Amino acid sequence: MGDIELAEVESFALDHTKVRAPYVRLIGVEHGPRGDAISNYDIRLVQPNAGEIPTAGLHTIEHTIAALLRTRLEGLIDISPFGCRTGFHLIVWGEPTPAEVGAAIKSSLDDLAHRVTWDDVPGTDATSCGNYRDHSLFSAQEWSAEVLRQGISLDAFDRSQIA
Template sequence: MAQVESFQLDHTKVIAPYVRIAGTERNGKGGIVQKYDLRLLQPNADAVPTAALHTLEHLLATYLRDELPGIIDISPMGCRTGFYLIIWDEHSPADVAAALTKVLHKVLETETVPAVSPLECGNYKDHSLFGAKEYAKLVLESGISDDPFVRK
C-alpha cells in the first residue's frame, strides 16, 4: 500500500498555525516541485466552516500568487484545518510563512471575493467573507510558525 506523507505526520504533536514542507519532488531534468502544509488551525481541535474555507481558498489562490512565484495549486485540506500549496522550485518555510502572513493581512482588507459567479465557481453561493476574515484574524493573532513543533 502506498504511503501518504500527511498520514505519517503525528497530528497530536504539531502546533498550529504553521507552515511546513510536506514533500519535495525532483525530476531528471532538474525540475523541483514542493508541497507545503499551510496549517491554520490545530488538528482535531477546530475546523474552518466550509463557506469561510471556500472564501479563503479563493483569496489565497489570488493573493499568494502575487507573493510567491511558481504556484501550481492551493487546495483546502479535507479536515478543514488548512491548505496545501504546490509550488515550483525550492522555497524556505520562513519565506512561505512570511508570504502567508502578508496575504492574511490582505484578506482582512478585502471587500470583494474574486470568482464567485456561477461561471467561475462550482459552488458560488457557499462563501463567507466575514468568516474568512475572522479566521485570518485568529491565525494572525496566534502567529504563523515555520516549524510545526514550535509555537511562534
C-alpha cells in the same frame, strides 16, 4: 488492512496530536527527470482535531489566497484545502524556504483579514465557481485574523513565530 496495496501518504504518517498550529511546514521536494523541483507545503491554520474552518469561510480563503499568493510567491502551482478543513496544501515550483512561504502566507492573510472586500474575492459566481453559493467573506476574515493573532510558526511542533 485488506488485500489492497496502498502507498504511504506523508500527511497520514504525521502525528496530528503533536503538531501546534498555525504553522508552515515543508512536506517535501520532488525532482522531475529534468531536475525541476516541486515543493509541497502544509499550511496549517487550525489545530487538528480541535477545530475546523467552516466550509464557506475556507472556500473564500481558498479563492482569495490563491490570487493573493500569486502576487507574492513565484511559481505557485496550487493551494488546496485539506478535507479536514484545518489548512491547505501549497504546491510551488522550485524550493522557496519556509520563511519565504510563511511571509507570503502571513501578508496574504493580513490583506484578507483587513483590506479585502467582497468585490476583491475571485470566483464568486456560477460561471467561475462550482459551488458559488458557499462563500463567506466574514468567516474568512475572522479566521484569517485569528491565525494572525496566534502567529504563524515555521516549526510544526514549536510555537516560535515568524516576524
